[in-house]
Amino acid sequence: MADDTVYNGSGDDIAPEMLEAAKALLVKRYKYIKKPDESMKRLAWIGATHVARDMVASPERYAPVESGRVIPDVSPLDPLDILRQDHQLPALPQVFLELQQAISSESTSADDLAEIISQDPGLTAFLLRMVNSAFYSLPMQIDTISRAVTVVGVNQLSTLAVGTSVISLFKDIPEEVLDMEQFWKHSVACGLIARRLCRITGQGDPERAFVSGLLHDIGQLIMLQAEPERVAAVHAHARDKDTLLFAEEKNLLGFDHATLGGMLLRKWNFPFVLVAAVLEHHHPKISQKEAEPALVHCAETIATGLGIGSSGEFFVQPPNMDVWTSMGLTPERIDEMVEDLDEELEEAFQILIKQ
Template sequence: MGFSDKPFRNAAEHGVDQATMDRVVSLCDRRFRYAESDHPVSGVLYDMALRWCLRNVSQCIAIPSSRPEQVKDTDHGPVDPLDVLQGEMKLPSLPQMVTELQKVINDPESSASDVAAVVSRDAGLSAFLLRLVNSAYYSFPSQIDTISRAVTVVGTKQLSNMALGVAVMDMFGDAGKGRFDIKAFWKHSIAVGIISQRLAERAGLPEPERYFVCGLLHDLGRAALFTARPVKAAVIMQLALEKGIPLYAAEAEVVGFDHAKLGGMMLRKWNFPFSVTMGVLHHHLPEKSEKFMEPNIVHVADIMAKAIGLTATAEQLVPPLSEVAWKRMGLSAADLLAVEEGLDALLNEMFSVLLQ
């Protein structure tokens, strides 16, 4: 039985005509073409996709009309990811503040005041973190007006992880400008970050903010590829849309590796925590990472974000769910519904905070 064959409320119950409902169902069927329709989790996600699409039908239906840029690949053959990082792209060094922050994080004798002192030297980051801790993301009952107070309330490791993620996001704020929708890219990344943290909380995992950072940076390799090899990136997008295959599969076919590998290499070079690096490197193949939960959480969060229509590109396909990742998390389909509760409002809040 396919997704569209399963009973779903009739159009009148959702205030739309049957023709609109049929278009939404057709769109969601295409979005879930690689998902296992008999898997209970896929069924929950499919119904979730329908609900979110019906909230804004015009926007939902408009997305697939995007057509790939017609380009010719004059640089045939695979690409060495090291060439991307060390050659055309010239991978930048992390800001001095981030390097200092990493040292403080890794020093067992450092204190909250040490972290606050490092962060406070960067006015932009300080202002951002204060906006963040006073947002619905944390929902503290009273205003927090100093970095030292923010570190004390949020926690040294948690705030430090957030600072690292935001610093990298800032470095790639204009990645691939003019070649792809950078705002859509970061909306998807933020959504995966928030969903990752919520899933980690439902699973009772420690330091859930670390999972937010993994989700926020999971597609960083794609931004890097668009920046370093824009023609190759356009060819990849063209191939994915013409063949109707996931973007990461098109990446492997065109350049010989996918964005997850490139992103993992970048974070490794920057000495990010190994668990965060693994979360990015294996988010499409979580089976490869037995020791870390991050790839499993980000894998499911990425699927959920794409299911509800928050995608980084015109390629709208929901990746197939890894049964291994799902079992490792120890969650139920009901947990996904709990994660969805209030998600729309939280996402809008975080978009306003992070995408100013």
């Protein structure tokens, strides 16, 4: 991607040298974007200003990676071997299992769902915080789960409850390989952006889009739990070769985190649309009838292009241009996508991750 597409505007509140440093970094991150359209150029411009401000606030995140390291070889792995090791997978709480049954049943009522959720005080508290946040911007205060179900909808709230209840299963992962706060910021940002894309384009369902984005990199977490040293080596190889992380996973392991994540959600009996969104978030199928895989695919490109959080992937993934074009993204629409995103992200992050 040419230098002049990365930053091409003013940043009066940012020191010129910091803008130049951010621009140089963004040129590297956009390495695989070969023929950017005007919306991608606008994304890069906004990303440069966002990264420049983050460089000022958190310079330690941008320290150079040490060179000359000895990177161990990585042998292939069968993803089924990971999923067969039930003792290494997080234990699903009873409320999760009951929510799974509820979400797959057409006869689930508002009262049924409220009763299931109310069994878990933590889930109850954070769903109420979510419903009363800018995520919904409702005109009234919602003080009970029953009322929340009535206002938001049975399917919508059950999807949100199932998806967000997974987060608590992955809070003990060591941060030697991956900064978990940055990982979840990236994930929450993908969910919020997928939800915004859903509403702007009229494609898909907002809650399903959010949960799909939130969980799209869950395969990374399973890999980290099951094979932390192997994952660390794969990350090191990807950075050393300047290759896309998911491509290096497939090259060295024989599969990528999207495949493993989709397999895990299938094992957990998640709805097909959420499985497909996780499975296809790097390579959405053009024939896919559900919109969520395409929404998450584009949301990840946007979140990484803005430099929000990190899943361990350094580069902005090149989007499938048919899918990207189908979103009708223009520079103006990119502006609309990111308007007040930082504020919404911070509120959602505090509710979901810092609870």
